[in-house]
Amino acid sequence: MDNDNPFDETPAAAVVDVDPLSDQLANSGMSDVPFETEHTSVDAVASYDELAPPSYEDTVTFDGGANQGDGEGEAKEAEAVAEEAEQAPEASPGLDMPAAAAKESSFEITVSDPMKQPEKDSLIGSTFVSYKIESRTTLPEYRKKELVVRRRFKEFVALAERLQKSHRGYFIPPRPDKNVVEGKLHSTEFIEVRRVALQKYLQKLGKHPVLSRSRELQIFLEWEGDISQCGEWKEMANAGWKAGLTNLPKQLMGNETSIPSTEEAQSKGDGRNLIRGFKEFKQKFKNKTNLDDKSLADLGENDDLVEEKQKVKDLQVVLAEASSEAEFMIKRMEKVADAFGDFGLSAIKTSKFEEEEGTRNGKYSESGEHIRAVSQHLKASGTQCVRMSRLVRSATENTAAQLSHIHDYLGLMPAALAALRERDQAQLTYQTLCNEMKSKQDQIAKLEAKSAGKLGGSSSMTRKVHELQMDVEALEKAKKAASDECGRIAERNREEVQRFVVEKKQDMSAMLLGFAKVQAALWQRSAEVWKQAALSPEEVDEEDEEITTNNPLADD
Numbered sequence: 328m329d330n331d332n333p334f335d336e337t338p339a340a341a342v343v344d345v346d347p348l349s350d351q352l353a354n355s356g357m358s359d360v361p362f363e364t365e366h367t368s369v370d371a372v373a374s375y376d377e378l379a380p381p382s383y384e385d386t387v388t389f390d391g392g393a394n395q396g397d398g399e400g401e402a403k404e405a406e407a408v409a410e411e412a413e414q415a416p417e418a419s420p421g422l423d424m425p426a427a428a429a430k431e432s433s434f435e436i437t438v439s440d441p442m443k444q445p446e447k448d449s450l451i452g453s454t455f456v457s458y459k460i461e462s463r464t465t466l467p468e469y470r471k472k473e474l475v476v477r478r479r480f481k482e483f484v485a486l487a488e489r490l491q492k493s494h495r496g497y498f499i500p501p502r503p504d505k506n507v508v509e510g511k512l513h514s515t516e517f518i519e520v521r522r523v524a525l526q527k528y529l530q531k532l533g534k535h536p537v538l539s540r541s542r543e544l545q546i547f548l549e550w551e552g553d554i555s556q557c558g559e560w561k562e563m564a565n566a567g568w569k570a571g572l573t574n575l576p577k578q579l580m581g582n583e584t585s586i587p588s589t590e591e592a593q594s595k596g597d598g599r600n601l602i603r604g605f606k607e608f609k610q611k612f613k614n615k616t617n618l619d620d621k622s623l624a625d626l627g628e629n630d631d632l633v634e635e636k637q638k639v640k641d642l643q644v645v646l647a648e649a650s651s652e653a654e655f656m657i658k659r660m661e662k663v664a665d666a667f668g669d670f671g672l673s674a675i676k677t678s679k680f681e682e683e684e685g686t687r688n689g690k691y692s693e694s695g696e697h698i699r700a701v702s703q704h705l706k707a708s709g710t711q712c713v714r715m716s717r718l719v720r721s722a723t724e725n726t727a728a729q730l731s732h733i734h735d736y737l738g739l740m741p742a743a744l745a746a747l748r749e750r751d752q753a754q755l756t757y758q759t760l761c762n763e764m765k766s767k768q769d770q771i772a773k774l775e776a777k778s779a780g781k782l783g784g785s786s787s788m789t790r791k792v793h794e795l796q797m798d799v800e801a802l803e804k805a806k807k808a809a810s811d812e813c814g815r816i817a818e819r820n821r822e823e824v825q826r827f828v829v830e831k832k833q834d835m836s837a838m839l840l841g842f843a844k845v846q847a848a849l850w851q852r853s854a855e856v857w858k859q860a861a862l863s864p865e866e867v868d869e870e871d872e873e874i875t876t877n878n879p880l881a882d883d
Contacts, residue, residue: 434530435533436533441519442456442458442459444456444457456479457477460477460529460548469549485564488564489564490532492594493543495594503524586801587600610759632817635820639743646736653733657723661720668712670709671710672713673709675706678704681702682698684698746823753809757806760802771799
């Protein structure tokens with residue numbers, strides 16, 4: 328989705344910079360709207376003009392489960408806000424969610440302090456941005472419990488590639504995409520958006536029961552200094568097409584075998600063995616035209632995974648529709664907030680004009696008193712409309728935060744499908760090895776039959792048979808490794824599907840509950856606003872004080 332999507336990685340508080348109503352009120356000289364001045368939330372202070380800060384009643388907050396899974400760091404921030412609210416009930420708790428909403432995790436990861444640094448070998452003075460990564464963990468695999476390193480974006484990319492290589496079959500959270508617009512790479516806004524996305528990416532890895540313990544993540548978080556100097560990290564890299572092009576002439580000349588080793592048979596083709604890639608492509612085409620291929624019979628049935636793959640595809644369609652509907656609802660709520668604000672501002676401006684007109688007609692004259700009464704009612708109505716605008720705006724931000732689970736799960740669907748397709752790729756490797764071994768066995772049988780007809784045999788045929796037998800032995804080992812990899816990936820898929828179903832149920836239940844609480848809080852406080860609108864100007868002040876102290880949601 329584009330950057331206007333309310334379910335983007337950027338937190339809601341970072342999206343709203345300035346309340347447009349406050350600017351208009353300040354510019355129109357109507358900054359004396361009777362809102363309470365107490366407002367201690369840092370995010371909210373940055374979001375509203377100091378001339379007309381919103382009160383606690385102008386925000387929609389609740390004790391719910393928003394932004395579950397955003398990390399212990401945000402949970403601690405929510406705890407601090409809750410403590411501040413207890414010490415000063417009149418202060419606004421802002422839009423942060425309470426600590427009870429955050430899932431327990433053995434990892435606390437934050438990404439902060441982006442810093443521009445010069446490239447080492449650059450002749451034109453180019454720079455890159457590095458990010459400070461602070462992590463705390465209780466996992467025994469880590470030597471230190473508190474880790475601080477600096478990493479640049481391409482090292483995050485390398486981490487993702489290594490995890491995909493070594494953890495086939497797991498639902499690996501997608502990393503943030505690369506930026507295709509070079510001019511925005513070093514802009515402040517882009518760097519902040521990327522920082523938030525990288526933090527969420529690492530937090531998701533830290534919550535995964537297997538990926539959090541992976542050697543790749545350990546090195547990424549523990550190695551101090553330039554990680555490219557780590558020998559173990561280098562060995563984890565994919566050889567890629569460069570190595571494949573280098574080896575291809577040797578393989579064609581027979582100086583180097585194209586039969587994959589046991590390690591290669593257990594990995595997805597990455598271009599380093601081009602002949603293997605050609606053979607697997609041929610096998611894939613053969614599979615599409617020959618539905619009676621029995622080479623996979625000894626791998627066992629995996630109909631349950633085929634069914635799960637279809638369920639993930641169906642879920643992806645549902646989530647895409649839900650995301651579209653949620654985006655439409657968020658935009659509609661924004662329009663409602665703007666409409667309330669525009670009407671309220673117009674009413675306040677009109678009341679000021681009427682008050683000046685009443686003064687000109689005489690402060691104590693009959694017409695002047697009537698005009699001033701109209702002015703007071705207009706101002707009261709406009710004030711409540713401005714408050715409604717802020718209520719709806721606050722509810723919009725909270726609703727977007729609640730529904731962010733839809734966006735998160737929609738982003739995970741391609742990774743889930745890729746993990747389920749890994750089994751298909753492993754099966755393709757197994758099929759290719761089986762057919763190649765059968766072909767060599769047939770060649771051996773033909774050569775032995777041909778050699779048996781000759782007296783004394785043939786030394787060249789004997790040598791050729793011996794070479795083919797060596798290839799068959801290597802293929803047998805590779806086939807066994809490929810078969811084990813198929814079973815391992817299938818087992819990982821089942822574990823991931825089971826975990827995914829449980830977590831999705833929890834997250835979606837919390838999301839719906841949180842959404843319902845946002846709407847309930849919005850309507851309750853909306854009723855309080857309109858109740859005040861029906862009161863006389865003298866009664867409004869007393870009612871304001873009563874709501875501030877007795878609001879049933881004030882303790883949330």
